[in-house]
Amino acid sequence: MTPKQLAELRTLVETASVLCDDESLEKYSHDFTEDLRFAPAVAVLARTTEEVAAVLRFATREKIPVTPRGAGTGLSGAALPVHGGIVLSLEKMSRILEIDENNLMAVVEPGVITEVLQNAVAEKNLFYPPDPASRGSCMLGGNLAHCSGGPRAVKYGLTKDYVYGVEAVLPTGELIKHGGKLLKNSTGYNLSQLLIGSEGTLAVITKIYLKLIPMPTHRALVLAPFDTLNKPAAAVAALFQAGLTPSACEFMEGSAVDAGCRQTSQTNPFPQATAMLLIEVDGFNQVEIDRQLETLATVLERFGAADMALAESPERQAQLWRLRRSLGEAVKSRAIYKEEDTVVPRYELPTLLKCVKEICAEYGVASVCYGHAGDGNLHGNLLKENLSDQAWNDELPKCITRIFEVTRDLGGTVSGEHGVGFVQRRYLPIVYGEAEIALMRRLKTAFDPAGILNPSKMLPDPK
Numbered sequence: 001m002t003p004k005q006l007a008e009l010r011t012l013v014e015t016a017s018v019l020c021d022d023e024s025l026e027k028y029s030h031d032f033t034e035d036l037r038f039a040p041a042v043a044v045l046a047r048t049t050e051e052v053a054a055v056l057r058f059a060t061r062e063k064i065p066v067t068p069r070g071a072g073t074g075l076s077g078a079a080l081p082v083h084g085g086i087v088l089s090l091e092k093m094s095r096i097l098e099i100d101e102n103n104l105m106a107v108v109e110p111g112v113i114t115e116v117l118q119n120a121v122a123e124k125n126l127f128y129p130p131d132p133a134s135r136g137s138c139m140l141g142g143n144l145a146h147c148s149g150g151p152r153a154v155k156y157g158l159t160k161d162y163v164y165g166v167e168a169v170l171p172t173g174e175l176i177k178h179g180g181k182l183l184k185n186s187t188g189y190n191l192s193q194l195l196i197g198s199e200g201t202l203a204v205i206t207k208i209y210l211k212l213i214p215m216p217t218h219r220a221l222v223l224a225p226f227d228t229l230n231k232p233a234a235a236v237a238a239l240f241q242a243g244l245t246p247s248a249c250e251f252m253e254g255s256a257v258d259a260g261c262r263q264t265s266q267t268n269p270f271p272q273a274t275a276m277l278l279i280e281v282d283g284f285n286q287v288e289i290d291r292q293l294e295t296l297a298t299v300l301e302r303f304g305a306a307d308m309a310l311a312e313s314p315e316r317q318a319q320l321w322r323l324r325r326s327l328g329e330a331v332k333s334r335a336i337y338k339e340e341d342t343v344v345p346r347y348e349l350p351t352l353l354k355c356v357k358e359i360c361a362e363y364g365v366a367s368v369c370y371g372h373a374g375d376g377n378l379h380g381n382l383l384k385e386n387l388s389d390q391a392w393n394d395e396l397p398k399c400i401t402r403i404f405e406v407t408r409d410l411g412g413t414v415s416g417e418h419g420v421g422f423v424q425r426r427y428l429p430i431v432y433g434e435a436e437i438a439l440m441r442r443l444k445t446a447f448d449p450a451g452i453l454n455p456s457k458m459l460p461d462p463k
């Protein structure tokens with residue numbers, strides 16, 4: 001960006017911070033994806049929709065790339081400014097505009113931290129269920145842009161299931177509005193849902209209408225150990241077949257639990273276990289909880305988990321959730337890594353897990369798996385450990401390609417919730433044909449004719 005452009009940019013945004021010192025830009029040059037770093041020329045911390053529009057209009061005219069950003073907790077590199085230019089941070093647009101108890105809706109700005117909204121609505125006995133493990137820091141705009149999930153998606157659904165309206169700014173600076181506090185809307189294309197999962201490539205979201213539901217009053221959490229990887233994975237589908245819909249159903253390999261325990265200074269309750277399931281049930285009375293726990297115990301025993309631990313107190317439940325939420329960082333602190341986010345139909349999870357282990361062994365890559373088993377969503381962390389740099393660089397893409405092909409053949413896809421972003425886009429043709437990718441390119445051009453908004457994300461480079 002030229003000094004003249006920077007000077008003009010400063011005149012366009014009245015209340016925004018415009019940062020271009022090295023220390024500030026360092027923060028906006030990475031997210032949580034591996035050790036990737038790309039420095040922007042400038043970071044603009046917008047405070048109003050008008051400022052977002054002014055920045056985008058200017059960037060389209062000057063053909064400067066713009067990367068929208070929430071908290072930068074993404075795991076697919078979608079918020080990395082890979083072409084420099086402007087990082088447009090929404091972190092200062094962080095107001096909860098309304099919690100409407102009559103309509104069970106919240107209206108928020110995109111920079112609200114997910115847990116802040118959850119706590120605010122909980123005070124009114126309401127529940128906003130989408131809960132990425134990063135909920136203490138990630139922001140709702142980022143959640144929409146990736147259609148984020150989390151442990152409770154298995155019962156309550158993903159971010160997309162709670163979004164009933166958005167306001168957003170197109171790269172040309174035009175404001176678009178769709179939906180609102182409406183539970184039904186059959187009027188034209190569903191632009192809100194089109195923006196969900198679009199990874200900041202189509203428009204910048206500036207206001208969000210979210211559905212709320214009553215907060216369940218009772219919960220129980222069970223940790224169940226298994227002596228093989230296959231048994232817990234197979235038990236998951238059996239739980240649903242038995243009529244149970246847990247509010248969370250998480251798979252954790254034993255070595256992931258070990259790492260999480262070290263990270264959170266806890267003692268592993270089942271140090272001999274090869275894998276564990278962390279299962280939560282919820283409801284509105286104790287009878288409902290007891291009935292679910294009974295079904296749970298019957299099914300898990302059939303799969304060899306006789307020795308279950310029931311976490312009854314809220315303190316013990318919080319401790320186990322802290323352990324579960326720590327797994328990502330704990331595993332990654334062990335070695336250079338690559339995290340995958342494959343998802344298959346739930347019943348295929350044991351096959352996927354077996355294939356991931358076999359393929360990794362074939363390429364000499366260590367792997368540690370955990371994930372949202374109830375959704376068939378497996379986070380496979382591939383670790384470099386003792387591999388040479390050359391073996392890691394040469395073999396890893398082949399190993400990942402094989403895993404993704406198996407995932408596709410099982411009826412699955414390459415990302416359940418982390419998105420395609422920058423690091424997965426080369427693999428998109430494994431799951432989409434030319435027609436789908438060409439249509440996505442046309443959609444991108446319709447929204448962003450100058451191609452300035454989050455370029456080189458999601459879609460592979462044209463051949």
Ligand SMILES: Cc1cc2nc3c(=O)[nH]c(=O)nc-3n(C[C@H](O)[C@H](O)[C@H](O)COP(=O)(O)OP(=O)(O)OC[C@H]3O[C@@H](n4cnc5c(N)ncnc54)[C@H](O)[C@@H]3O)c2cc1C
Nearest residue numbers: 070071072073074078133139141142145149199200205417
């Ligand atoms: C420890 C850890 C645990 C995690 N656990 C989970 C999990 O359980 N489930 C899950 O789904 N994810 C999880 N994630 C991934 C990540 O937290 C989510 O993808 C989250 O939604 C990203 O939000 P963010 O505010 O950090 O977005 P960012 O990383 O800043 O941005 C992500 C994408 O959103 C776009 N974007 C941000 N704001 C806007 C906006 N207002 N308008 C348009 N585009 C925008 C960016 O351009 C980018 O494409 C985890 C991450 C970490 C580090």
